[in-house]
Every structure is written in structure tokens, then in C-alpha cells.
């Protein structure tokens with residue numbers, strides 16, 4: 001194997017060439033194409049990673065398969081909360097029955113859960129039929145790992161790295177949507193919020209070179225993508241450690257100026273780093289969508305301190321004031337955790353205050369989940385289940401109450417909508433996304449998917465709208 005290049009991505013491309021022959025031979029033998037299925041758990045970052053996995057598999061000759069009954073099946077896992085783990089383990093058990101029917105089937109498990117040793121041990125012990133295990137840092141090595149697995153007699157090939165300072169790019173990617181795509185601008189997280197496992201499983205923050213980001217976006221635009229989402233765990237700390245100084249607001253300006261993408265979103269900004277410069281860019285650059293997902297986590301200053309969030313209740317409220325003063329029609333959404341250790345009724349009522357004040361269009365609400373290895377796991381004052389449940393239900397109720405007027409005020413107005421697909425629940429209906437990230441369902445034909453249209457909102461159905469397509473107003 002002396003002719004395998006050391007340098008990336010050439011090395012992986014070389015393994016892909018070797019695998020092409022193997023896959024071709026196997027498919028001739030089976031007299032059908034070999035199939036793959038990638039099942040993704042977790043956040044946008046994982047979805048993006050899964051598109052990269054799919055890209056490698058399609059390059060070497062596998063074709064996509066809707067069901068999990070495929071020749072190669074990959075689970076790309078999440079470990080942010082315990083229920084994410086439970087879901088994965090529940091399903092891995094079932095994969096054993098699939099493999100019993102198709103012994104040639106290759107099962108791989110990767111992603112955030114695999115960065116935790118106890119999860120890998122559990123798979124080794126209880127799910128010996130898993131062929132390949134890798135983590136988050138070496139996901140770009142799928143081709144090499146697959147090649148190694150096919151040429152080794154090891155029952156389970158395991159390759160996990162503790163961390164990395166590498167960013168390997170320019171590998172194939174198979175996108176789920178033709179018209180929208182995620183673009184990583186940074187990897188990892190340095191914030192160490194005390195409840196959160198992400199910094200431990202995704203490693204230290206690394207920003208991509210702006211030139212590479214612009215290049216990727218321009219290539220996507222050439223392929224027909226019109227909406228991009230810039231991805232990172234804390235996008236507004238973008239730029240730290242790069243040789244030429246640049247911040248997130250400057251990156252956004254650059255993307256607006258140097259690419260022809262129609263809509264730009266980003267996920268997730270951290271309240272502590274949301275600068276007035278960023279608000280100003282959002283106010284002035286038309287391509288930037290009027291939506292900010294601004295995770296609150298808690299409205300209590302004391303709890304925020306224990307969470308290591310670096311802002312107070314008042315800081316958050318003042319930030320929302322500044323955002324709304326600059327962009328009155330902005331849509332704000334958030335994440336909130338209920339039941340963080342030591343949370344009192346008073347702390348919780350601070351959270352409700354903030355929710356009422358900010359009028360979020362929607363909120364992702366989570367019950368605190370203890371993650372081993374994080375500081376909060378050893379904090380005193382774990383909140384009893386019944387109290388958490390009561391608070392969680394109340395929070396949901398208040399979130400619903402505050403989102404309603406904010407959503408209702410949009411009924412009757414006409415918005416530009418990107419048609420994303422057919423509405424699975426009602427035939428003849430399409431689903432489209434407003435620039436502010438809200439969804440609308442309206443009558444239309446599937447050939448409109450991927451187009452920008454004007455839709456008048458006629459009714460609010462909780463978390464989405466019904467609308468009428470204004471056919472005389474095609475925008476693109």
C-alpha cells in the first residue's frame with residue numbers, strides 16, 4: 001500500500017477508487033446495485049456530516065435505500081440528552097435481526113455517542129454484530145475505514161480519536177435537498193456550558209478559512225442551491241485563531257457580497273457574543289433572513305451563572321430589545337432547559353418572565369438530562385421528576401400563549417416563500433418556508449418545489465400557517 005498518498009483529501013479519494021472496484025464486483029455478483037442507508041440523529045451538524053457520508057458511499061457505487069434494510073447501514077448518533085442515546089440503543093438491537101437475514105450487511109455506528117467510551121463498550125459487549133465504529137473527528141475517513149474493514153478479519157473495527165486540529169474538505173457530499181444546504185463555518189465548541197456534552201464529543205473550536213467557505217457556497221449556488229445555513233455551535237465566535245482577523249459579522253458581509261445565494265441563515269448564535277455589528281449587518285443585508293435562534297437556556301441570572309452562560313437575565317432582555325428595535329419584524333426562537341440542578345420556583349418564574357417579554361415564535365424546551373463527565377452532573381439539588389414535569393408543562397403552555405399573538409399578527413400579509421416539498425399529511429398541498437423560518441402550507445403542484453413564490457397567510461395553525469399562493473407573482 002505504498003502508493004497511497006499521505007495527504008488529505010487525496011488519500012481518501014484514493015481509497016474511494018479502490019472501493020469502487022470492490023463495490024462493482026460485489027454488485028455484479030449479486031446482480032443488483034449495492035444499497036446504503038444513513039440514519040441521522042441530533043443536530044444540523046450531524047445532518048451535514050451524514051451528507052458527507054452519503055457522498056462517499058454514492059461515489060464508490062452504493063445507491064440510496066429508503067429503508068434500513070440496506071447493504072451498508074450507518075447510524076450517525078447524538079448524545080446531547082439521555083433520550084437520544086436510548087433511541088439509538090433501542091434501534092441497534094433491531095439491526096441484529098436485519099443482519100441475520102442479510103449476513104453480508106455492513107453496520108456502522110458513528111458520531112457523538114461514539115466519542116464516549118461507555119457507549120462503545122456497550123456496543124462491543126451487547127451488539128457484537130456492529131462492523132465499524134468511528135467518532136466525530138475522523139468522519140471524513142469513511143472510505144479508508146471501510147476499505148480497512150473489508151480487508152481485515154476484525155469482527156468490529158473501532159477507530160476513535162480524542163480530538164483533532166484538522167479540517168479536511170473537498171470530499172464528495174450527497175445533499176438531501178437540491179435547493180438548500182448547510183455549510184460548516186466552524187467545528188467544535190469552547191464554551192463548556194456546564195450541562196453540555198458537546199465540547200467533549202466535538203472537540204475544540206476550529207474556524208474554517210473564509211475563502212474555503214465562500215468557495216463552497218459558490219459551488220453550491222452553481223449546483224442550484226439558493227438558501228444556505230451557516231453552521232456552528234457558536235457561530236458568532238467565528239474567526240478566532242484564524243491567521244487573518246475576521247469576525248462573524250464580517251464573514252456575513254463577505255458571503256452577501258461575494259456569492260449569489262438568495263437566502264442566508266445561521267445556527268446557532270450565543271447571546272454572549274451577539275454584537276451590535278451583527279445586528280447592523282442583519283438589518284442592512286437583504287439576503288440575511290430575519291430570524292435569530294437565540295438559546296436562552298434559563299431566565300434566572302443565578303442559574304445562568306451556574307450554567308456558565310456568561311450573560312444575565314437583564315443582558316438577554318436588553319439584547320432582545322436591541323434586536324427588535326433594529327428589526328421589528330424579526331422572528332425570535334429559543335432553547336430552554338427545565339430542571340437544571342438547583343432550579344427553584346423563583347428561577348423558573350424568571351424563565352417564564354423572559355419568555356413572556358420576548359414573545360418567541362417558537363421554543364425548543366428540554367428537560368435537563370444529566371450527562372456524565374460534565375460539571376453539572378455532580379451538582380447538588382437535582383430537581384425531583386414531578387416538579388420538573390409540572391414546570392415543563394407550564395413552560396409549554398406559556399410558550400404557546402406568547403407565540404400565538406406574534407404569529408397571528410402575520411396573518412393577512414404576503415411573504416416570499418421557498419417551496420420545500422409536498423405536505424406529507426394532506427394531498428395536493430405544499431410546504432414552504434418564509435424568510436423568517438416559519439412554515440406555510442398551501443395548495444400547489446410538486447413542480448413548484450425549489451421555487452420562490454408569494455404566498456398570502458390566511459390562517460395560523462399553531463406552529464405553521466395556511467396560505468394562498470399568489471400565482472401572478474412568481475419571483476424566480
Ligand code: SAH
Pocket residue numbers: 080081195196197198232233234268270295297335336337366367368369370371
Ligand atoms: N450550541 C448550541 C446548541 C447545542 S445543543 C447552543 O449553544 O445553543 C442544543 C440544545 O440542547 C441546547 O441549546 C440546550 O438547550 C439543549 N441541551 C444541551 N445539553 C442538554 C442537557 N444536558 N439536558 C437538556 N438539554 C440540553
Ligand code: SF4
Pocket residue numbers: 189190191192193196197198199233234270
Ligand atoms: Fe453546548 Fe454551550 Fe457549546 Fe452550545 S455553546 S454546544 S450549549 S457548550
Ligand code: F3S
Pocket residue numbers: 041042043044045046077078079080112198201202
Ligand atoms: Fe447531538 Fe452531537 Fe449535535 S451531541 S446535538 S449531534 S453535536
